[in-house]
Amino acid sequence: MPSRPTPFPSAASLQATSTATIEDVARMADVSIATVSRAIHTPEKVATSTRQRVNQAIAITGYTTNAMARSLRMGRSNMILVLAPDIGDPNFSSILVGLENEARAHGYGVLIGHTQNDPERGLDYLKFLNSNQAAGLLLFTGHAPFGHQMMTERLPPTVGLFEPVFNGRVSYVGVDDLAGARKAAEHLLSAGHRRIAFIGESRTKLGHQRRLKGFELALDAARIPASDRMVLEGDGTIESGRLALEQIFMRGDAPTAFMCVNDATAIGVVNGLSARGYELPRDMSVIGFDDIPQATYVHPPLTTVRQPRSAIGRQAMALLLQSLDAPPEPPREILIMPDLIVRGSVTGPQRR
Amino acid sequence: MPSRPTPFPSAASLQATSTATIEDVARMADVSIATVSRAIHTPEKVATSTRQRVNQAIAITGYTTNAMARSLRMGRSNMILVLAPDIGDPNFSSILVGLENEARAHGYGVLIGHTQNDPERGLDYLKFLNSNQAAGLLLFTGHAPFGHQMMTERLPPTVGLFEPVFNGRVSYVGVDDLAGARKAAEHLLSAGHRRIAFIGESRTKLGHQRRLKGFELALDAARIPASDRMVLEGDGTIESGRLALEQIFMRGDAPTAFMCVNDATAIGVVNGLSARGYELPRDMSVIGFDDIPQATYVHPPLTTVRQPRSAIGRQAMALLLQSLDAPPEPPREILIMPDLIVRGSVTGPQRR
């Protein structure tokens, strides 16, 4: 019995090879690999009939462009690397969604690198970048990745987001810290508070500095004397809120309201206050910043300033994607105005 | 004035080129690229003196292997892809640290893909895998990535972790759900409870099913009649805890204790109970599972079963790295025994 001819020249050989390459497709469609490549990237330059044959072959083989080869050839990948020190940051998740949506819309994929603020890991990702495995870099870290100078020089287009980047001249997308903090302080002021404590890390964190500035501007405008203001150090963790509270009570001159640099700090303060027997918000007002999910589950629920997380993600990615072709010079800074979210942790000061 | 000879043949040309390649190193060390490659990967096969020249050249140029080219050539990368549906999962962060430590120790890097349970995104990452951009796959998702069948067939070595993988025959590393749940139930029992409600999603989630089984085994052993057991549906979100609670009260026969499939559910129950004016744990006991950070910040702090997160991460990566050379057949399942964490949400039942 004569062997039945297969519809395509090399149908048999296909099963042997693991992943279909452009060559498999070419053979099956009976064209050159150049034509296959064209059919994919510039379909209008290919005759309709051949294009159809190629597409059919692609469908049958399940061919997907080998991104490694493509990037090697092109000197640029279509992946964006996001570097984050702490994946667990409650802000990170929804910013990421914004980033990814925007990236997808432009044909880019998103990869996340977890640095844990460890220079070693930073170096690893630097190497990753160095071999063009990502076309652009998004810094959620507040600083450029650490590593050999040689490598930091050759960084791809980069934009920082959420936390201002203190080293490296890069574009930045984030909340308008100053304006947001000012809104928060004004909310406290208009509730009648005059003795207010601010808790934050003003020395190294740029974002915290800006929030402190907004706080001070608002109090200046309300002509609150310096003697009625307290500024306490706190690195932005829940624990730092508790600690700052201890200091306040050690010094003995409690304020009527706390303005915390972020919600984590505020949660620490709320917990500490409750533990000391204060009833909130009757005895003391607390306001936060960020509006993380946990802000709702504390008692009383936190009045706070909401980070426009999704917008930050979207705009940061948009800016980066633009920068891929021509990095803006000088770097741009996009500040998004946040909204005040009024919940239950602020009322007027108690009569004393 | 005669031009001063440069110490190396092509020192000048280096500045022009963007990133140093193996060829730059070869020229500078005055050897062939093959020798450079060998000096890096099999140093013992290279004369000491040449090796030194090569190393020096590498140091000067800041050369790093182009991972794209290397992987293309070798047909395998040194990156591991972790697929997670929700980066914000409070369990994810510390598992990740375990994964990364183990990976680093073996010279592998970790990349995270955020699928959001979206098949489109899954397909993207499938393409990523398909071109050998990752040597192995870790599934935090509870299921294999969705995509064209053609591509799912060609998956690299894979292991699931944290949540049993319901499609795809893959190895798995996670907590011993059954034993952990049994411990929790026994804790409730030994506190004196006999009317206990279980809240969880027993239909589609394998892990939930196992926890329910552990619950039932413990109650069987204590000879609790079926009439004293309640099993309520809840998908594991905070909201699902509240909802299940509603159902209980609608039916009117409240238990004395709640065993929740996870902490999120338990937090929903605790909140709901507090909102209804119950004082915990005096009026009602609640036990969770996972020991997420938030378990500490609810009142009363949650008694729960702790996920061995770091161990899960470490062992899953170790298993995957082994599987790279020879995938175990049949797939292995590593179950880690969890500890009961006693806090304040469980006491004896109220006298009625």
Place this chain on the structure above:
DNA sequence: TTGTATGCGTTATCAT
């Protein structure tokens, strides 16, 4: 011990 040459899967240039 070292060098030459080939191929990994693409894209792009130049012919035809």
Place this chain on the structure above:
DNA sequence: ATGATAACGCATACAA
């Protein structure tokens, strides 16, 4: 409209 081929950067079989 299509095909042949070079080059991307590297690892390695084979020669020397």
